[in-house]
Amino acid sequence: EAQVTQNPRYLITVTGKKLTVTCSQNMNHEYMSWYRQDPGLGLRQIYYSMNVEVTDKGDVPEGYKVSRKEKRNFPLILESPSPNQTSLYFCASSPGLGGWGLSGNTIYFGEGSWLTVV
Amino acid sequence: QKEVEQDPGPLSVPEGAIVSLNCTYSNSAFQYFMWYRQYSRKGPELLMYTYSSGNKEDGRFTAQVDKSSKYISLFIRDSQPSDSATYLCAMNEGKLIFGQGTELSVKP
Numbered sequence: 424e425a426q427v428t429q430n431p432r433y434l435i436t437v438t439g440k441k442l443t444v445t446c447s448q449n450m451n452h453e454y455m456s457w458y459r460q461d462p463g464l465g466l467r468q469i470y471y472s473m474n475v476e477v478t479d480k481g482d483v484p485e486g487y488k489v490s491r492k493e494k495r496n497f498p499l500i501l502e503s504p505s506p507n508q509t510s511l512y513f514c515a516s517s518p519g520l521g522g523w524g525l526s527g528n529t530i531y532f533g534e535g536s537w538l539t540v541v
Numbered sequence: 542q543k544e545v546e547q548d549p550g551p552l553s554v555p556e557g558a559i560v561s562l563n564c565t566y567s568n569s570a571f572q573y574f575m576w577y578r579q580y581s582r583k584g585p586e587l588l589m590y591t592y593s594s595g596n597k598e599d600g601r602f603t604a605q606v607d608k609s610s611k612y613i614s615l616f617i618r619d620s621q622p623s624d625s626a627t628y629l630c631a632m633n634e635g636k637l638i639f640g641q642g643t644e645l646s647v648k649p
Contacts, residue, residue, distance in 0.1 A: 427584070463549065465629065465641035466585070481636075513584050530637070532584030 425450050429514050429533035436504055436540055444499045444536050446514030452531075454517040455497040456481070457489065459510040460535075466513070472497055504540040512536045544568050547630055547640030556649050560617040564630035564640045567611065573633040574606050576615045579642065580626045588628070589615065620647045 427448045436442055448455065456471035458481075468481030472491040486508055488500040497516075501508060514533040547564045554560055562576075573592055577585035589604040591597045591613075597604045603616040613632075617624055625647050630640040 463641060465547075466639040468636065515584075529587045532586065534584050535582070 425531060427514055427516050427531050427533040429512075429536050431536060432534065433537045434539070436538070438505055438540055439503050442501050442504060442538075444501075444512060444514075444538070446497045446499065446533060447495050448497075448514075448516040448531070449495065450516060450518075450531065451494065452516035452518050453494070455491065456515045456517075457487070457497070457499045458513045458515060459483065460513060461510050469499070469512075501538075504538075506540045508538065509540050510538060512538055545630060545632060545638050545640045548643055549641055551644040551646060553646045553648060554620055556620060556622060556647055558620050558647070560615075560620050560624070560645060560647075562615040562617075562628050562630075562643050562645070564613050565611055566613070566632055566638075568632070568634060568638075569608070569611065570634045571632040571638075574604070574613050575631040575633070575637075576602075576604055577629040577631060577639075578626045579629060585629055622647050622649050 430445050453474050457469040458466045460466050467483045469483055469487050470481050470489040472478045475491055475494050478489050478491055491497055513535050515530050517530045545566045576589040578588045579585040589602055591604050591606050594606045594608045601618045605614040627642040627644045629642040632638050
């Protein structure tokens with residue numbers, strides 16, 4: 424079954440304590456991305472990766488890091504989380520061929536990770 | 542001004558009603574238009590996809606794009622309680638831009 428798997432699904436952490444949200448896809452997709460979803464603001468892209476070792480900033484990259492050492496994995500790292508990073512996070516992947524959503528390429532989203540920073 | 546505007550709702554309709562969901566946008570370069578459906582506590586899933594202007598129909602769902610007005614719509618006929626979800630429009634011009642989503646509730 425085609426899947427994007429994120430972990431953890433729910434996390435409460437304290438300000439400044441480093442955390443990593445893992446993301447793995449089993450579809451051999453080239454494109455992967457992280458989004459955050461906040462009320463009134465919709466989905467905003469944090470970082471994306473076009474292939475192994477190729478990553479780039481999205482619209483709201485501040486406070487986040489990513490890495491793409493293997494095609495299937497794309498972890499999101501919060502080095503020093505702050506309360507304004509409390510949000511619902513989604514990992515996504517796509518076969519990509521020129522960009523997100525082009526040529527009918529479906530974007531597959533994970534089920535989301537609810538992160539609360541206190 | 543946001544590139545994509547979508548009324549967040551919530552929108553509540555009785556079962557069987559015709560639902561109209563809409564987005565406006567400002568960037569005339571957008572060519573690809575999508576509708577995603579997001580159930581509570583789930584990730585978004587692609588519902589409909591259209592390129593440029595025109596209509597596209599898939600079962601009870603019709604997506605409509607009017608590029609001259611920079612306006613897209615999703616119509617749901619014979620709405621069902623299982624259609625209750627948040628519907629997000631999305632548009633692509635190099636990168637994907639999402640609307641904030643409209644929360645729809647279909648009451649039995």
